[in-house]
Amino acid sequence: MRDIKNREDIYFLIDNFYKKLLSDDLVKHFFLDILKQNHLEQHLQIITDFWNGILFNSPDYKRNAMQPHLILNKSKPFKNEHFKRWLSHFTSSIDENFKGEKAEMAKTRALSIATIMEIKMTTNS
Numbered sequence: 001m002r003d004i005k006n007r008e009d010i011y012f013l014i015d016n017f018y019k020k021l022l023s024d025d026l027v028k029h030f031f032l033d034i035l036k037q038n039h040l041e042q043h044l045q046i047i048t049d050f051w052n053g054i055l056f057n058s059p060d061y062k063r064n065a066m067q068p069h070l071i072l073n074k075s076k077p078f079k080n081e082h083f084k085r086w087l088s089h090f091t092s093s094i095d096e097n098f099k100g101e102k103a104e105m106a107k108t109r110a111l112s113i114a115t116i117m118e119i120k121m122t123t124n125s
């Protein structure tokens, strides 16, 4: 198995990750608006840009990743079990396909951002 090496690999990873999220009854309700509006492809590209920035310092993602979650949390509360499931799908999507320094970096960063996100949600709601 090889490491994540470019944007194409990240897209492959994210596409795989979202297949797991969208077929999981515990978390799929968060994504229904995206599906309803037919925005899945656009969303996957945004998430790919985000990770391309984290792993390869690409400047393409210039938005605020925290904001849409804080807004969504008001109508669809995020609980610890959702974060745990999100992280487990993210981690398994990586482990099933990639191995190496970037693969480890992605898992570590996902855990730290998810932890911060969860804290922000419980202090803002």
Ligand code: HEM
Residues within 6 Å of the ligand: 027, 030, 031, 034, 046, 047, 050, 063, 064, 065, 068, 069, 072, 078, 082, 083, 086, 109, 110, 113, 114, 117
């Ligand atoms: C329970 C866990 C999570 C769920 C259910 C979730 C769900 C979502 C949903 C539904 C959106 C679209 C929001 C919108 O456009 O209105 C979104 C956007 C996004 N999420 Fe998450 N998310 C979770 C955790 C995370 C974590 C931990 C990260 C980062 C490591 C992350 C990164 C992003 C990014 C970059 C966007 C795009 C924001 C933008 O529009 O610029 N998410 N997420």
